[in-house]
Amino acid sequence: xxxxxxxxxxxxxxxxxxxxxxxxxxxxxxxxxxxxxxxxxxxxxxxxxxxxxxxxxxxxxxxxxxxxxxxxxxxxxxxxxxxxxxxxxxxxxx
Amino acid sequence: xxxxxxxxxxxxxxxxxxxxxxxxxxxxxxxxxxxxxxxxxxxxxxxxxxxxxxxxxxxxxxxxxxxxxxxxxxxxxxxxxxxxxxxxxxxxxxxxxxxxxxxxxxxxxxxxxxxxxxxxxxxxxxxxxxxxxxxxxxxxxxxxxxxxxxxxxxxxxxxxxxxxxxxxxxxxxxxxxxxxxxxxxxxxxxxxxxxxxxxxxxxxxxxxxxxxxxxxxxxxxxxxxxxxxxxxxxxxxxxxxxxxxxxxx
Numbered sequence: 001x002x003x004x005x006x007x008x009x010x011x012x013x014x015x016x017x018x019x020x021x022x023x024x025x026x027x028x029x030x031x032x033x034x035x036x037x038x039x040x041x042x043x044x045x046x047x048x049x050x051x052x053x054x055x056x057x058x059x060x061x062x063x064x065x066x067x068x069x070x071x072x073x074x075x076x077x078x079x080x081x082x083x084x085x086x087x088x089x090x091x092x093x094x
Numbered sequence: 095x096x097x098x099x100x101x102x103x104x105x106x107x108x109x110x111x112x113x114x115x116x117x118x119x120x121x122x123x124x125x126x127x128x129x130x131x132x133x134x135x136x137x138x139x140x141x142x143x144x145x146x147x148x149x150x151x152x153x154x155x156x157x158x159x160x161x162x163x164x165x166x167x168x169x170x171x172x173x174x175x176x177x178x179x180x181x182x183x184x185x186x187x188x189x190x191x192x193x194x195x196x197x198x199x200x201x202x203x204x205x206x207x208x209x210x211x212x213x214x215x216x217x218x219x220x221x222x223x224x225x226x227x228x229x230x231x232x233x234x235x236x237x238x239x240x241x242x243x244x245x246x247x248x249x250x251x252x253x254x255x256x257x258x259x260x261x262x263x264x265x266x267x268x269x270x271x272x273x274x275x276x277x278x279x280x281x282x283x284x285x286x287x288x289x290x291x292x293x294x295x296x297x298x299x300x301x302x303x304x305x306x307x308x309x310x311x312x313x314x315x316x317x318x319x320x321x322x323x324x325x326x327x328x329x330x331x332x333x334x335x336x337x338x339x340x341x342x343x
Contacts, residue, residue, distance in 0.1 A: 016240065017278070019201045068158070071151060071187065073194045074240060 004049050004057040005082040010070045011042035045069050046082065054084055095325055098125040098135035100165070100181075102156045107142030107178060107299060114304035114317045115139075120324075127156070130164035137174040137324035138165055140181025142233065142299055152195065152236045153183030162188055172335040174218055174323050175293045176316075179234055182285070182295030191288050191295045192249060193241035198234070199270055199278025205233045208276050210284045210298055211260040214253055217287065218323035219294045219316060227264045228312040230298040232276050237297040239279035239286070246281055257285035257296050290335035 012018045020041035028036055047064075051057035061079055070077040097120050099111045112122035123135050127145075132138060146155035156162065162184070169175050169190055177185040185191045198204055209227040212220040241249065249255050259267040259275045259282045266282045267274035275282050277297070285296025300313025327333065 017196060017199065017238070019197050019199055023201055068154065069150070071154070071194055074196065 102145035105143035114301040142179030177295035204276040222318040237277035
């Protein structure tokens, strides 16, 4: 078995009102920043999955991302593999 | 008759709901979130609060608690379920009612009195209402009702929009930025029901306006509606709903 670490990035879908993004954008003039636009505020969740393969691990993350970590009605998510390390101890030859 | 009120960690309107049921003359029953057993109650209220600290998204953690398996099964059998405020958010996350509740457009917590008006008086949740605007409190940070345009049209056509925010004179607060619409809800929607009509959610708190000693008792029209519907459902031998409950995600 190996451990795979992922990040799930969740953002409001295009067209969904994002009042937090708007609030950040409205603060920009106070910093004299005038060339930044289309701010969206979301959430990032990092997690580790123990599985036999990256494909299996990704399946678990994908299921969680769609069911729990995001609400597909209003949010989109993207999965990012951060690291995949195989634990040699568990596959030691007899 | 017995009607249950679910208690999640951080529910805070459970006592108000239990009290409103007592005022309506039914026996209120506390239902703990860790058990899917609903103790044979005739209807269920999911009360307001901040279940599980509103972590991740309001209502989503509560959705996966054992009691919600019981609530979903009860709804599928035709039992009446009313979600108030956080209870509405839980029902929406569980896909037992359509749509989602977004951060208030103002980004501010809305805690004040508003007016809502029942869209129809022939639903299980409004049958005892007069049809006049009801003054009820709101207390939420994530109450901005959202569904895509096609879904909104479908809800309107099916009569699934049960309540709208209105001005004092009863005119719907359709401009999401006007004060009578406390959270920017699309089409001023304050409450909806599922296609079968036996599961409903609303953001305002009828149970906190249930006795004149609290200011007014407008909310009792909705509590009494639930009680009447539950009694009728029991008297009819707990008939199954005509339409399947729940929405596939």
